[in-house]
Amino acid sequence: EEVVNRIAAGEIVQRPANALKELIENSLDAKSTNIIITVKSGGLKFLQIQDNGTGIRNEDLDIVCERFTTSKLRKYEDLQEISTYGFRGEALASISHIAHLTILTKTAQDKCAYKASYENGKLKGPIKACAGNNGTQITVEDLFYNVVARKGALRSPTEEYTRLMEVVGGYAIHNSQVGFTLKKFSENTDLKTAMKSSVIENVRIIYGNTIARELIEVEILDANLKLSIHGYITNVNYSNKKGILLLFINHRLVDSQAIRKAVDSVYSTYLPKNSHAFVYLSIELDPKNVDVNVHPTKHEVQFLYEEQIVEKIKTCIETKLLGCSS
Ligand code: ADP
Ligand code: MG
The missing domain is CATH 3.30.565.10 (Histidine kinase-like ATPase, C-terminal domain)
Incomplete structure (x- = not known):
């Protein structure tokens, strides 16, 4: 045993x-x-x-x-x-x-x-x-x-x-x-990091000034989907080869292939090849819509209305990136 x-x-x-x-x-x-x-x-x-x-x-x-x-x-x-x-x-x-x-x-x-x-x-x-x-x-x-x-x-x-x-x-x-x-x-x-710091200050401490300076705030609210997203993205991340996607769903650090793919596809459409961004999204969903049966330490998370939510994230980032380049 x-x-x-x-x-x-x-x-x-x-x-x-x-x-x-x-x-x-x-x-x-x-x-x-x-x-x-x-x-x-x-x-x-x-x-x-x-x-x-x-x-x-x-x-x-x-x-x-x-x-x-x-x-x-x-x-x-x-x-x-x-x-x-x-x-x-x-x-x-x-x-x-x-x-x-x-x-x-x-x-x-x-x-x-x-x-x-x-x-x-x-x-x-x-x-x-x-x-x-x-x-x-x-x-x-x-x-x-x-x-x-x-x-x-x-x-x-x-x-x-x-x-x-x-x-x-x-x-x-x-x-x-x-x-x-x-x-x-x-x-x-x-x-x-200090107590009572801010997201931007902590991004600066952890990922450096280049990224912290470029942060663009994003916010998505959708009552029908019982969805609220708050976060920060950058236009381009010059210093980091990998690109950073920090994804929290209901305050748990998770990964979602669907969101990752969506984010990658927006950036590769709107930015020059090989540019990599910083993306931090805090997604809050009705706990009923998140699969709690996924193993506790399993990184990949599943949730309802994935397609609609991913589409909203895509549109939001697109709009921000277009806003920057014009
Ligand atoms: P879970 O978090 O799912 O309840 P854990 O195995 O992670 O289970 O922890 C078991 C229990 O131990 C928790 O429910 C909590 O009561 C207690 N515990 C663990 N870590 C801490 C901590 N850092 N401070 C206070 N209580 C803790
Ligand atoms: Mg625990």
Whole structure:
């Protein structure tokens, strides 16, 4: 059974960036306003996230890493109206099956902090009282240490670190009221945004002035589709070869082939060949219209009225780009 759980966990968490995304979403769910991430070896050896959120109640500590343990889903109908990121209680459980997981946490009511370690979904050893600030610190060590059949040896810490940067950068831009810090262990900070910052300021910090200067605001509202989109795009992005598409649907960082293709096709029609843009879209949909059954860490998302929504995004970007060139 342990092996089965481990394989399932390895499918949910395929790389450090998947784990970090879940951990950041937990911190945001816990109403944190400052999140500090420290890593070693691209998160493979050590991945730590410190937040200043609500903390975890002492009585919940012995079960938080069991599968389907969640404080975020009270009744079945809630599934339809989920406003928090998490709702399945699978993230911590999965991570604990493929890494050494330690939680240090303190609620505002607690007199001291508590520390607990986990293995294979279960508490390992006693919960210890210790010193600590309000909030939660989760430490993930030796990720994939017990996952033999994977291409473990081929993972490059540098590449994993780049992916961690992308995740932190994305969430920092989307949650500009929350401060984010990313650093390598005992090295200088690589990325730091302030609390109560702005989207534009954080784009400047993360992607540079060239892009931040060129940002064009986009907004789409459609009551019939129960759709609202807010974001920023650029005319051309000179500095980045790849082009950047930051897509949030109901505040979750996701990918959508349909939207990606639409964005690419507009840019290739209206801009010179090989120009690449920055596109950040925060799409809010009726949760009923987003497929919550897609796996929690599955990046690709499905939603209803995709064709109409994609068409609206296309038209909106087109209009903005034409407005620029005239
Ligand atoms: P989910 O987010 O789907 O509920 P997780 O496995 O991600 O499941 O987390 C399990 C539970 O642990 C959460 O429901 C929450 O109660 C608690 N938790 C996890 N991380 C934090 C955090 N950073 N701050 C406060 N509570 C947390
Ligand atoms: Mg979660």
